[in-house]
Amino acid sequence: MTEFTEIAVLDLAPLIAGDDTTKLARAFAKAYGETGFGYIINHGVDPALRTAVFDASKRFHALPADEKNTLALDAAHRGYIAINTSTDVTTDLAEVTKPNQSASFMIMREDAKSDPNVYLSGPNQWPQMDEFREVCEAYVSAMTRLGQQLMNLALEAIGVEDRSILQAFDTPTTWLRLLHYPQMPPQSPEDLYGSAPHKDFGCLTLLAQDNVGGLQVQTPDGEWVDAPPMEDAFIVNVGDMLHRMSNGKLLSTPHRVINTSGRERYSVPFFFDPHVLTQVEPLPGTGVPAFEPLNFGAFLRSELEASYDAHQGEGEQT
Numbered sequence: 001m002t003e004f005t006e007i008a009v010l011d012l013a014p015l016i017a018g019d020d021t022t023k024l025a026r027a028f029a030k031a032y033g034e035t036g037f038g039y040i041i042n043h044g045v046d047p048a049l050r051t052a053v054f055d056a057s058k059r060f061h062a063l064p065a066d067e068k069n070t071l072a073l074d075a076a077h078r079g080y081i082a083i084n085t086s087t088d089v090t091t092d093l094a095e096v097t098k099p100n101q102s103a104s105f106m107i108m109r110e111d112a113k114s115d116p117n118v119y120l121s122g123p124n125q126w127p128q129m130d131e132f133r134e135v136c137e138a139y140v141s142a143m144t145r146l147g148q149q150l151m152n153l154a155l156e157a158i159g160v161e162d163r164s165i166l167q168a169f170d171t172p173t174t175w176l177r178l179l180h181y182p183q184m185p186p187q188s189p190e191d192l193y194g195s196a197p198h199k200d201f202g203c204l205t206l207l208a209q210d211n212v213g214g215l216q217v218q219t220p221d222g223e224w225v226d227a228p229p230m231e232d233a234f235i236v237n238v239g240d241m242l243h244r245m246s247n248g249k250l251l252s253t254p255h256r257v258i259n260t261s262g263r264e265r266y267s268v269p270f271f272f273d274p275h276v277l278t279q280v281e282p283l284p285g286t287g288v289p290a291f292e293p294l295n296f297g298a299f300l301r302s303e304l305e306a307s308y309d310a311h312q313g314e315g316e317q318t
């Protein structure tokens with residue numbers, strides 16, 4: 001299998017310091033125009049905060065199942081997703097018949113209340129655990145700031161001078177997912193994935209993973225390349241919405257998780273997306289549009305209804 005050095009490492013120091021980012025933007029354009037994945041270092045997020053989020057995740061997943069199930073995923077997509085309740089049926093990348101072998105706790109933007117006109121708005125569900133909420137909220141703020149800086153860099157990378165789309169990320173759609181992949185039996189069937197092959201559907205994914213490994217990224221010729229853990233780095237990938245905004249210049253690349261380590265695995269993806277009322281379309285300056293505009297909220301609704309028990313049949317009511 002090809003070595004991870006094929007996935008670029010981007011040093012964000014100039015972006016975080018507010019220095020000239022011309023060279024960095026060029027490196028970004030190359031990494032995301034060729035593989036759609038990269039490691040970022042010197043990103044400005046405190047490693048202690050990241051460790052605290054993993055600790056919070058481990059404490060949450062160690063709770064009794066009954067307690068976790070009282071926080072089951074709600075219609076606003078916040079809460080606990082038990083193992084065997086989500087299948088990536090929308091993926092056309094593999095024959096996927098079995099649910100992902102993972103459980104997760106989903107935290108989205110904290111809204112004071114649900115607004116019927118704003119899909120997926122609402123407050124989070126919080127477990128009664130010391131410091132859990134504080135740690136997760138501090139992490140979300142740090143990652144939101146980083147997401148905004150990376151979006152600015154992405155626009156520079158693809159030569160978009162009009163930065164007004166960044167307003168769609170002032171009140172972004174954010175998804176902090178505390179993922180737990182249980183230890184898998186050694187004789188597991190090949191198509192029993194921790195996370196089945198898929199592309200991310202939003203703009204940017206900023207992933208922190210523990211030291212177990214198991215994430216793989218697909219190359220254009222169909223090979224699977226390991227994306228192993230790198231201390232303090234985040235793996236950042238582009239999703240389908242940024243692919244569309246960039247008019248195809250930035251790639252949304254298939255990836256999967258196979259946990260054959262014989263150990264349990266924890267990872268924390270943070271998905272950074274525009275507000276649901278955003279019209280997603282190729283940005284001015286990216287050439288003749290190769291994609292139709294779409295409404296991000298309507299798109300999300302169709303994605304979630306296809307994949308999650310908690311969203312089944314919602315479309316019939318609204």
Ligand SMILES: O=C(O)CCC(=O)C(=O)O
Nearest residue numbers: 179195209215257267269
């Ligand atoms: O756990 C990981 O390393 C990746 C998870 C992932 O791809 C996702 O949640 O979209």
Ligand SMILES: [Fe+2]
Nearest residue numbers: 198199200255
């Ligand atoms: Fe993903």
